[in-house]
Amino acid sequence: MSNELEFLSHHVVVGKLSRRDFLGRAAALGVSATIANSLIGSAARAAGPQKGGVLKAGLQGGESSNVLDPALNLSQVNFSFGKAWGELLVELNPDGSLENRIAEEVGSSDDAKVWTMKIRKGIEFHDGKTVSPEDVVATLERHSDEKSKSAALGILQGIDSMKASGDEVVITLKDPNADFPYLMADYHLVIQPNGGKDNPNAGISAGPYKVTIDEPGVRYGGEKFANYWQGDKLGHADQIEIVVINDATARTAALQGGQVNMINRVEPKIVDLVKRVPGVTIQNVAGKGFYPFNMFCDTAPFDNNDLRMALKLAMDREELLDKILRGYGSVGNDFPINEAYPLFSDDIEQRKFDPEKAAELYKKSGHSGSILLRTSDVAFPGAVDAAQLYQQSCAKAGITIEIKREPGDGYWSEVWNKQPFSLSYWGGRATQDQMYSTAYVSGADWNDTRFLRPDFDKMVLAARGELDQDKRKAMYRDIAMVMRDEGGLIVPFFNQYIDASGKGVQGWVNNPAQEMCGGYALSICWLEA
């Protein structure tokens, strides 16, 4: 890029040149508007964040039934708001690495069974108390209590005992787990004074913003916490506000009308229209979420691997990606992991639509008659259309699919994980181990493909305890291959998080872990004056 452009873009940022003039000069130098605009963006980042103002987000996924308790935090609004007021032990960076937050150092014994976290000194809670190792232990205790309704209960079940000693927290696991620090990055595990045992809904932690407004299903607000331990690193606006806008059209209109500065969940079908709105930038990033077709490996006719393979080969993934997600995603390869995960092997061959091979295997399986596939609008956006497209591509391989459209009410209690062939979604997990242990080992409650294979369980367990990263990567490759070639999972595609930011919003950094910059959009972005 020419030096002149960089020089000029700096001028725009400090206000000596208007954006329009800059774009004009950039065009004269033969640079497209998109690149020129992104230049201003990077120059603005280099100039540093601007402080002050009120930053507003309009988000889908909030109900009047929500509470602030991080343990019960399931909706998108509470997730993003939790990142603004809450503080975790460790946090996932956009590149998949871990950043130490309340935990200053994390170390383990050689067998990855005993983990020691040194708690950073001098971090202050919003109520003025200092974060102590006892608070950390109390938090983990509350979330791992058998009676607890915490969504993090499952990932904490591997803990055998924990104690605070000096400025450290020592945790002993039942089995070795090299991924333990990643589990601590779970967004439910917000460290609260005395673990939130006194009042889980108080909204007090050590994040960059203090809770000032808590109106469930309507709006949330925070003001900059003066004693935030990272100072100015996060939290550039004086105040933040989240307005709950569940209606997609209203959300887009609010961004266009300038009532909010950023929105989440832009529907793939309107992305191209939103792109054309002046001042609005689409922020999309490949995530870990995927939309599976689940077959029960222990239920006829899906207990036959030839049939399962036929059904996998009869899927035209490119077509589904194109028509259902309008290209905002990436094709799946019949295992639940993609490049957004650490230790992903990118050399596994992509499965392609092969009706001849599918027909051959289908014949070999000996099955005849139609196969019942259950779908519903709530499985994922476009799930009914996806089932119909799949029905057509299966017909090309001579396989008859019968579609049953189930009511959205009760889909998750009556159909998913109950019926042998249905559509669903998975939001992805922090690590490969977490994903496999949540849904694909024999003992898992959510084994929604009934993949019951002791040898596979052993492979997952062995990889979990392996500290050598190269060996681990190879082990996960083997696991993926078993899943891909013998599992009951068909993955048409992985989705993308599609958000949008409005005029003057700077500092946006996409994070594949979650939408809205991993939930930090309100803390890392600022408003250009």
Added chain:
Amino acid sequence: MSSPILKLVAQRIALGILLLLAVSALIFAGTQVLPGDVAQSILGQAATPAALANLRAELGLNDPAYIRYFRWLGGVVTGDLGTALSSGQDIATSIGSRLWNTLFLAFCAALVSVPLAILLGLLAVRYRNGWVDKLISGLALASTSFPEFFIGYLLVYFFAVKWQIFPGISTVYEGMPFLERLQAIALPATALTLVVLAQMMRMTRAAILNVMQSAYVETAELKGLSAFSIIRKHALPNAVAPIINVVMLNLAYLVVGVVVVEVIFVYPGMGQYLVDHVAKRDVPVVQAVGLIFAAVYITLNIVADVASIIANPRLRHPK
């Protein structure tokens, strides 16, 4: 006022209470046959069997239905609507501000739409069968025929996105300055006005036209009164009963039928609250909101009945 009329009014109120009781039983029965289960809905796809069992026990979902009905009814009568299953908050408190929001929106919409509808109705009668009448009727019918969400989106597109005069989302909160609040609800109130306008206007027009054909109006005309005086002094008072009825029906609609408009404009009222909790199978909230809606509907209907009784001279002075 004579005693027969008091008796009639008392009968209506007693009937209303009985009706409300019947509705409460219906609501309770209705919420029992919903598919799925509350605990499962609260925890969603992320539910473990252990957490499910704990939650079910805590919520008392294992008791038989009739016990839960009478426990609930006893609470309602004493003003205790219970706590929301999903958030653990007191329902009466959470409903309080939302009910106020809904009533405020309904009140503002009514304040505009009722006088406007009656005035337009009178105008239509005055210039009946002329182009004014046809224009008024045509526009009112058109605005009613469009679905509410379509009108809502049209308003958002022009007033919020294109011209940016009014906000497209109507988030209101406690302590919001009154003028800002009015500005925030401008679009939803307009949408509601457009929806309810036609029926009231047409009813006013029809009722008055009916009276206009009677002999005493002809007499008034022969007396030399102006057309407007005839309508105001002679026709309107005698046509008021059906007009009150249709106005009350529409007021009831403004309170209980605004779910779609509230969702489009993100207005924190009862409708949105109900939708959220239906999705979560939060039965106590659904029951409470259902009962409040039913009470509003029945009360307004009683008011309409009583007002027509009082407005009707034949009932006021029975032979």
